[in-house]
Amino acid sequence: MNFDMPAIIGRSTLNRIQALGRSGVFLCVAVYQAFLSPFRITRLIKEIEFIGSKSFLIVSVTGLFTGMVLGLQGYHTLTQFGAEALLGSAVALSIIRELGPVLCALMVTGRAGSAITAQIGIMKITDQFPALEMMAIDPVKYVISPKILAGIISLPLLTAVFDVVGIMGGYLVGVKLLGVNEGAYFGKMVAAVTFTDIYGGVLKSLSFGLLIAWISSFMGFMADPTTEGVSTATTNAVVLTSLSILIVDYILTSLLL
Numbered sequence: 249m250n251f252d253m254p255a256i257i258g259r260s261t262l263n264r265i266q267a268l269g270r271s272g273v274f275l276c277v278a279v280y281q282a283f284l285s286p287f288r289i290t291r292l293i294k295e296i297e298f299i300g301s302k303s304f305l306i307v308s309v310t311g312l313f314t315g316m317v318l319g320l321q322g323y324h325t326l327t328q329f330g331a332e333a334l335l336g337s338a339v340a341l342s343i344i345r346e347l348g349p350v351l352c353a354l355m356v357t358g359r360a361g362s363a364i365t366a367q368i369g370i371m372k373i374t375d376q377f378p379a380l381e382m383m384a385i386d387p388v389k390y391v392i393s394p395k396i397l398a399g400i401i402s403l404p405l406l407t408a409v410f411d412v413v414g415i416m417g418g419y420l421v422g423v424k425l426l427g428v429n430e431g432a433y434f435g436k437m438v439a440a441v442t443f444t445d446i447y448g449g450v451l452k453s454l455s456f457g458l459l460i461a462w463i464s465s466f467m468g469f470m471a472d473p474t475t476e477g478v479s480t481a482t483t484n485a486v487v488l489t490s491l492s493i494l495i496v497d498y499i500l501t502s503l504l505l
Contacts, residue, residue, distance in 0.1 A: 271466045275396070278465070281386060282393035291394040299360045299395070299461070300402030304409065306355050311343075311410035314351060315417025318342055322418070323426050332422075336433035337440030339418035343411050344441060344449045350497050352410040353403060353456035357489045361464040364395055365485040368468025369478035392465050399461030400454055407453040448504040455500065456493050463489045 322338045368391065371377060377387040415437070422428040464485045471481035 267470075270470070271462070274392075274466050274469065275462050278388055278392045278396050278462075281389035282397055284389065288390065288394065291390065292397055295394045295398035296402055298363075299356065299398045300406060303356050303359050303402070303406055306359055307352050307406045307410050308413050310351055310355050311348070311413035312417040314347055314410075315339060315343065315414030315419075316421045318347075318414070319418035319421035319426075323422055323428065332426075332428055333432040334436050334440075335418065335422045335428050336415075336435070336437035339422070340415055340437045340441050341445060343414040343418075344445050346497070346501070348407050348411040348414060349403075349449050349452035349456060350493060352407045352453065353460060353493045354490055356403065356406065356457075357460050357464075357486055357493070361460045361489050362482050362486050364461065364464040365468040365471070365482045366478060368392075368465055369471040369481050372469070372471060373473045373475070373478065392469070395465050396458065396461045399457040401457070403457030403460070404450055404453040407449060411449070444504070448500070451504075452497060452500050455496055459492050459496065460489055463492060 318339045319335065322335050322342075323332055326332045326334055326338065371391065377391075380387045380390060419430075419433060423430050423433050467481045467485035467488070468478075471477045
């Protein structure tokens with residue numbers, strides 16, 4: 249078969265650009281609709297519970313063992329230079345600046361992002377969006393907008409939980425298990441962590457919350473109305489969201505340094 253490679257590449261590129269434009273319009277419409285009356289607070293609370301409260305356990309466990317690993321690895325590395333007193337600052341800065349926002353976002357993507365895509369895809373298969381329109385309810389405002397707002401609200405709170413639990417995990421290993429001085433652990437941490445570090449972590453978590461809700465909702469909204477289409481959209485949403493988180497993390501880190 250004779251393939252026209254330039255045509256194939258050009259068509260694929262145009263399709264990607266078109267999908268990117270659609271996703272941008274989708275986000276703008278969802279955010280705009282979120283601030284129009286009527287305000288469905290119960291829908292927002294329900295989505296915050298789904299994205300935030302139900303992710304609390306997995307985020308806490310991940311934060312605990314991340315902090316414990318950092319405490320263990322950091323202690324053995326710093327001991328070589330006689331600087332084990334800096335363990336607290338090393339653990340806190342690593343978690344607050346990078347690991348907290350990124351790992352928390354990846355955990356929420358796997359748990360809540362995939363479920364959002366599957367839920368919206370199934371709603372599309374079962375014609376629930378036309379049913380909402382027949383009842384004079386905007387499906388974007390009713391379904392999508394609360395998820396966008398819930399993602400933006402939930403991720404900073406979950407990241408804060410991750411940070412606190414992770415620092416305590418480092419404390420358990422460094423102070424209680426390996427014998428680092430408790431005063432040095434927290435004293436060096438307080439001296440090292442600045443407002444810029446906390447601000448950067450909050451900014452990243454806000455961005456990641458928006459990315460998770462946006463990409464997951466859009467992939468579900470654009471999924472083919474078949475079971476195979478929903479499963480493919482769910483897989484693509486998790487992969488694309490995870491890659492986007494890592495790319496945006498690098499961009500924000502380079503801007504904040």
